[in-house]
Amino acid sequence: MPDTHRIPIDAATGVDATPDVVAVHHEADSDAWLVFCHGLRSDKSGSYERRCRRAVEAGYNAVRFDCRGCGESDGEFAASTLAARLTDLRHVVDYFDPESYALFGSSFGGKAAFHAAADDDRVDAVATRAPVTTNGAFDDYRSAVDRDGTWTFDTGERIDRWFFDALDRYPFDHVVDALDVPVAIFHGGDDAVVDPTDSFDAARRLETDVLLERFAGEGHRFSRAAEERLLDRLFEWLEWAYGPA
Template sequence: MPTEHEIRVEGDRVAAVHHAAVGERWLFFCHGFRSDKTGSYENRCERAVEAGYDAVRFDFRGSGDSDRAFVEATLTSRIDDLRAVIERFDPRSYACVGSSFGAKVAFHAAAGPLDPTAIVARAPVTYNRAFDADRRAVEAEGTLRYDDEHAIDERFFEDVGTYGFDDAAGEIGAPVGIFHGESDESVPIADSFDAAAALETDVLLETYAGEGHRFSEAAERRFLDRAFGWLEDVYGDGRAGVHERD
C-alpha cells in the first residue's frame, strides 16, 4: 500500500508517495515542468514495484500538493527538493527517472550533490535553448503565464542560466538511458542526440517514430519495457551501485 510523506525543505512542505517493494533498489521519479506526481507516475511506480524497486514519486515545490507558487520554483529549488526526498528515505543505492524538465533536474543533480546509480530520461530537457521562445516572452512581457496555475518570470531564467548541460555532462558518471519521440515539438530530438554526444558515460538513446512530447499508450508501454530492461543491466541487484555505502 503506498504511503504518503511530508518532507521539509527550507520550511516548505514537499509531498511524496512511497510505493514499497522488497529489496535494496530504489527509483525516484521526477515529474515534468507543469506536471505533478499523479497520473502516469502512479502507473510507473506500480510497474517499478513489480520489477522489484521501491519507488517514490513527489511534487516539486510549486507543483501539486507541495508548498509554494509555481512562479517561485527554479531549477535550483527542484534539485534541492530531489536531494531532500532522497535523503529522507536514505537508500543504499538509487536511480532517478525524469520526464522532460524532471530529467534536467536529475542530470544537474547528478552533476552536483547526488550520486545515482543510473538516470532514465524520457523526452529530456537538456539544453536551455528549449526555453528560448519562453525567454523571449518573459523579456517582452515580464511574466509568461501558461494558465491559471503556471507562470514564470525572470527569476526562472536567471537561475537556469547558471546551469549548462555541456558543463554537467562531464560530471555525470552514472549510465544514462534517453528515450525520445521523433516528433517532439516541445523539446527537439536533436537536443538528445547532442546530449548523448556530450555525455562521457555509457548512454542508451532510443527514438520513437511518430511520437511527440507525450507518448501514446503503446509508446509508454514500450518505454517502460525498455527502461526497466536497461535498468536491470546497469543497476543489477543494488549492491554494485555508485551510491553504495560501506
C-alpha cells in the same frame, strides 16, 4: 498501499520560505530505489503512479513527489525553479536515505535528473524521457519575460526572471564534465516541444555509456502503447545499469 509523506524543505530557494513537499513511497522488499522527477507543469500523478507500480513489480522501491508549487506540495509555481527543484529532490532523497538510487525524469524533470546525478555520488543510473538538455528550449518564454517581466501559461502557472536566473546557472556542460554513470534517453521522434535532435546531441557529448532510443511517431506525450514499451525497455536497461532489484 503506498505511503504519503510531507517533507519539509528547510533550505528553500526562490520566494518561498519553508515549503513542505509531498512524496509517495511505493515500497518493495529490496534495497533498490528509483526516484521519479516530473516535468515543468506536471506533477506526481497519472503516468508516475503507473510507473511506480511497474517499478515495484520489478522489485524497486519507487518514489514520486511534487516539486514545490506543483500538485499537493506547498508554494507558488513561480518559485519552482530548477535550483528549487534540485533542492526539493535532494531533501526527498535524504528523507528516505537510500545507499544508492536511480533517477528517471521527463522533460524538465529530465534536466533536473541529469544535474542531480552529476552532483550526487549515490546515483548509479539516470534515465530520461524527452529531456531538456539545452536552455534554448525556453527561448520563447525568455523573450516574453524579458519583454513583460512574466509569462503566464494558459493554465495559470507563471514564470518570471527567477526561472531564468536559476536556469542559466545549470548549463549542460556541467553534466557532460561530471556525469559518469550510465544514461538512458527515450525520445519521441515527432516531439514538437523538446527537439529530438537535442537528445542526439546530448548523447554524443556525454562521456559515459548512453542508451538512446527514438520512438517513431510519438510526440512529447507518449501514447499508452509507447509508454508500455518505454517501461519494458527502462527496466531491462536498469537491470544492467543499476543491477537487479
